[in-house]
Amino acid sequence: MRRDVLRGRFTLVRRAVAFVLPSAALVALVLLAVAGSAGSASAQDPTGSPDPSATAGPAAPPVPPAPTPIVHPSDGSSNTCYDCHLAVNDRQKAISETWKNSIHGAGGIGCADCHGGDPTSDQVTVSMSEEAGYIGTPGRERTVGVCGSCHSDPERMRRYNLPTDQYAKYWRSVHGERLATSRDDRVAICIDCHGSHDVKKVADSTSPVYPVNVPRLCASCHADADRMKPYGIPTDQFDVYQGSVHGVALLTNLDVRAPSCASCHGSHDARPPRDTEVVDVCGKCHTATQALYEESRHAELGPASPKCWTCHGTHDVTQPGVRLFFHEADAPYQCTTCHSASDPSVLRIELDRFENEADRRCDTCHHARSTIYSQVEGIAGALSGAQSAYDTAAARITEAARLGMIVTDADVALSEAKTSLIQAQAAVHTTKLTVISGLATEAESKAVGASDMAGAKIDESVFRRGAMVVVVVLILVNVAALYLVKRRLDRQLHG
């Protein structure tokens, strides 16, 4: 309750600021404050859902620090650092060999390109001297500048066909922003994700930034309660994601098309998607569903509209189904979930009500006494009927196949029914009963057709088995008759 009041106050403040204060500088300051409040709201949100009220546009990006290139003498080929460090000790040898096998080692990006110094001299007093530009291990902030000095340079990156916007993006990420504004060097920098001496291509399946490895990479920090404590953000995202439909596809089925953390949050520009962005973020993959949603009455509601995560969650997205329509028991609805407490005619959405998966149901808003409830019932009934017909057809086809019957035709018909069923299910995003009912009826009709084909196969199998019994009996009668003749002949032979 107190949270609602606080959130209401924040909303009021934001509206006042947005409409009353014209100064761009002040807007930037207020947006910064909103970003801070979004962080604290997330801390109370076990699913990690961003604050739906944070509908303001992206904050004006801080001007990124200039990259800090390393200038050092070079003859284009010498790397005496490698030659000497191989012999220093085991640790240095391992580092040298790791670099040699890295993408940088293979591409001729030498030690001095990051550490400075003179790689043409084999005298340590020269090669590792300040005069030669040797900087040792660069600090964390400088490391970003060192990486960015090459990776933001289009001339250098052209031959590798690599993008050059990572550096600028990084400073717009939550990580980069904190590093720049709070000098918080505990945030992730380039080497925390890509490695330092052992940088590999993203497409290398052993690279930590290979899509399948990304969730564990992010979790290496974000699942660490001690590390996340100062930021007050939850640490269960990886565990939750792992069991989600996305996590299973990526981590269990190794389907690299499935989204990892970076797919929704961004990688170099990592930050939680905003309420206004989420439909586009999900729509990157679910293009057709996004188009259907944008036709819907929901999409017309503006800030009060339910978004993808209202019904599907965030890290815990599960396989959708007819269960998403209604609570199993009576829904304990609250008016303030969807209506403003002060003015019921003003619609709002209280996202906290949808944190619990069991409450991500249509009747959380469209309760039994609402005018739209019967429409929800109609949609649920149409889809349940189509699903039931599909399940029946699938079971009969399985039975016919078990009997050894060829069910190719029925399988094709069932696939067509499946396509229509998926279209009907996706059409739920339009919220239009007539559209959904039409597609559901089509799916049901195709499923019944497939079921009939399978039924005919089962009947055919029963007939064959019946005929088989008759034929076997006739054969046995013949065998018995022949056996009698044989006995008579044998007796004659011996007699």
Added chain:
Amino acid sequence: MTGEAERDGGMTGWLEPRLRLGPVLGAALHVRVPMAARTYYFGGIALFLFAIQVVTGTLLALYYKPTPDAAFESVKFITSDVSFGWLIRSMHHWGANLMILFVVAHLLRVFFQAAYKFPREITWVIGVGLLGLTLAFGFTGYLLPWDQRAYWATVVGTEIAGSVPLVGEPLMLLLRGGMDVTEATLSRFFGIHVLALPLIMAGLVGVHLLLVHQLGLAHPKRPEPRQGDPTPSTPSTRSTPSTPATDERLRPFWPHYLLDELIAWYVLLGILVVLASMFPAGLEEEANALETPAHIKPEWYFLAVYELLKHVPRIVGILLPVVGIGLLTVWPFLDRSPEVLARRRKVAVGGATLVLAAGIGLTIWGYVS
């Protein structure tokens, strides 16, 4: 005279003056076989199954279209739409499996009873050839439905053939009609399956039966007397129609032995009908050269070789069956002792038992792995 015969003998009386097959049929049927002979009717059953294959195969050929574009659909049409097409195809499918089973059983019976020894060495060699032909029937027929299993089993099978030293690569090219399993492979497999193999097999079966007829069935307990033997140990197993049936250890081939065969054939027909009805021949997805199935296995009769190849060096896995078949073919010329009793042929019987056990073991292993 002819008119009287026609009047007295009905249809036989009418046909005989026109065909004059009486003496031939008499010579073919009126022979005697040792009562001690235990053939278990394996050879006769294999012959019956061959006849089933010829009849059902001919019916299938009426609808089958041997091109990659049409083969799969034509088999589906036969199985789903042609009246009793499912029965014909399923009987052909099960008949093929049972034929291999009974040809092998026949070979084992002959081996363990030492029926391959003098004077039946040539009969044995032809018999081994008939086993090879039966396996070739299975291999070439397997591709014809042109589904995923058929296609990929043939890819693997022809690759194995390609591993045979010296002749492997040309053999694989010859079988496939190119580098890959394509339309050319289907055409030649079809041609071999329905033309070349049946003609060769019919010829060899004819010679095999002729030799069986000429030499008679071997006595399982007594060696065949050789020319110049001082004391013939057994009477001749053959007799002309005029030979009186006084020897109690012999019985007429017609009708006594042939009646037993007929009963065995009826039983086999019943088994075929049950198998075809309970487990009809299936069809997987249409062959797709770009989609390799997860588990490719050959048919059960090649599983032992397939499993062997997984556990021994490839060259050993290829050469071992080749040498084995070669050894099997010339075995009567290596084992020349007249002894027929199993208990006195410990090396041959023991060795064959071990090979048989290894073959069964590898087949089961290949099936479950």
